[in-house]
Amino acid sequence: MFKKKKILIVSVLLFALFGGYLFYSKGYFPKKPDFPTDLNNFLDEGGFVGSSELGVPFLLSIEYLRKGNYPGSDLIIEETLTPGSNYKRYIASYRSEGLKVYGLLTVPEEEEPPEGFPAIIFNHGYIPPAQYRTTEKYVSYVDGFARNGYVVFKPDFRGHGESEGEPTGAYGSNAYTVDALNAVSSVKKYPSVNPEKIGMWGHSMGGFITLRSMVVSDDIKAGVIWAGVVGSYPEMISSWRRRASTPPPGIPSSARRWRDELQAAFGTPEENPDFWNSISATSYLADISGPLSIHHGTLDASVPSEFSENLKGLMDKAGKEAELFLYEGDDHNLSDSFSTAMRRSVEFFDRHLK
Numbered sequence: 001m002f003k004k005k006k007i008l009i010v011s012v013l014l015f016a017l018f019g020g021y022l023f024y025s026k027g028y029f030p031k032k033p034d035f036p037t038d039l040n041n042f043l044d045e046g047g048f049v050g051s052s053e054l055g056v057p058f059l060l061s062i063e064y065l066r067k068g069n070y071p072g073s074d075l076i077i078e079e080t081l082t083p084g085s086n087y088k089r090y091i092a093s094y095r096s097e098g099l100k101v102y103g104l105l106t107v108p109e110e111e112e113p114p115e116g117f118p119a120i121i122f123n124h125g126y127i128p129p130a131q132y133r134t135t136e137k138y139v140s141y142v143d144g145f146a147r148n149g150y151v152v153f154k155p156d157f158r159g160h161g162e163s164e165g166e167p168t169g170a171y172g173s174n175a176y177t178v179d180a181l182n183a184v185s186s187v188k189k190y191p192s193v194n195p196e197k198i199g200m201w202g203h204s205m206g207g208f209i210t211l212r213s214m215v216v217s218d219d220i221k222a223g224v225i226w227a228g229v230v231g232s233y234p235e236m237i238s239s240w241r242r243r244a245s246t247p248p249p250g251i252p253s254s255a256r257r258w259r260d261e262l263q264a265a266f267g268t269p270e271e272n273p274d275f276w277n278s279i280s281a282t283s284y285l286a287d288i289s290g291p292l293s294i295h296h297g298t299l300d301a302s303v304p305s306e307f308s309e310n311l312k313g314l315m316d317k318a319g320k321e322a323e324l325f326l327y328e329g330d331d332h333n334l335s336d337s338f339s340t341a342m343r344r345s346v347e348f349f350d351r352h353l354k
Contacts, residue, residue, distance in 0.1 A: 075094055076094070089106050101158060102156045105152070120145050120152050123205075125206050148350075157176040170205045171229075171236070174212075197353045203226045208230060222349060224345045226345075228294070232283070233276045282310075285318040297329070
């Protein structure tokens with residue numbers, strides 16, 4: 001009897017070890033924290049179980065982002081462009097997760113302060129990646145900050161324009177946020193920049209990236225968000241759907257289905273609130289790196305202004321500094337209020353970065 005029991009115990013142990021090896025070799029338990037960012041490919045390959053009991057961090061969680069390393073690189077001037085009114089313009093490149101990412105860089109022509117110029121990382125909104133061009137769109141926006149004494153860097157997120165990599169979309173993948181965080185590190189190394197005076201601006205999708213970056217990195221001292229996708233993930237599911245009948249072009253079809261993919265894998269926000277809170281930047285505002293200036297048009301047909309109103313309330317509740325400007329009757333781009341919103345944004349950055 002004892003011999004049979006011993007054989008049974010050994011068999012169970014061998015089976016457990018073999019099963020554990022299969023799980024490990026197939027990627028169910030990460031061999032090392034290499035921080036993949038493509039949610040859909042990772043799930044398709046069976047790379048994540050999703051069990052919190054296993055202690056496996058989830059790819060989209062804020063804690064997972066915080067454990068990442070975002071060293072950036074030196075900014076390399078690739079092309080000199082026609083200068084602006086009082087600033088130089090370049091196409092520059094940097095590295096993000098081994099990818100060569102391009103961007104628009106502006107540098108004031110005025111005398112450089114002893115400690116360097118303050119800088120703004122400029123996160124653009126959604127533009128079909130195949131149609132994106134570094135020097136097109138947001139021209140007046142960049143100019144508004146560049147001519148007021150700021151180094152501005154507008155990264156072309158991976159898969160946009162000439163940037164390497166695949167455009168994964170912002171909401172089912174952390175890839176664009178990773179590119180923004182690496183842009184921060186790269187700009188900090190630029191000789192003309194004061195590394196202690198880095199701000200971040202974002203519009204629409206770029207607002208989502210800005211808020212996410214600011215609860216991950218302490219390097220961003222102030223943030224300005226225009227018409228931002230700044231709701232929690234549960235709010236984005238319940239209150240925000242693109243109105244187009246067809247998905248936006250230029251990103252993989254799987255990345256467009258992030259709502260369905262996430263709910264199929266982890267349940268609805270009602271069924272699994274802990275998971276949805278873990279991936280929402282709004283759950284981490286107690287740790288935000290600096291104050292916010294929030295701007296939104298009340299007739300925005302692309303992103304509900306309630307997202308911005310709710311964010312202001314959550315910042316107040318967290319005891320964090322934030323200002324909110326609602327522009328009555330204005331649209332997603334603040335077309336009618338552009339001059340006022342830009343003036344307020346520059347004044348905000350001046351107070352916190354100069």
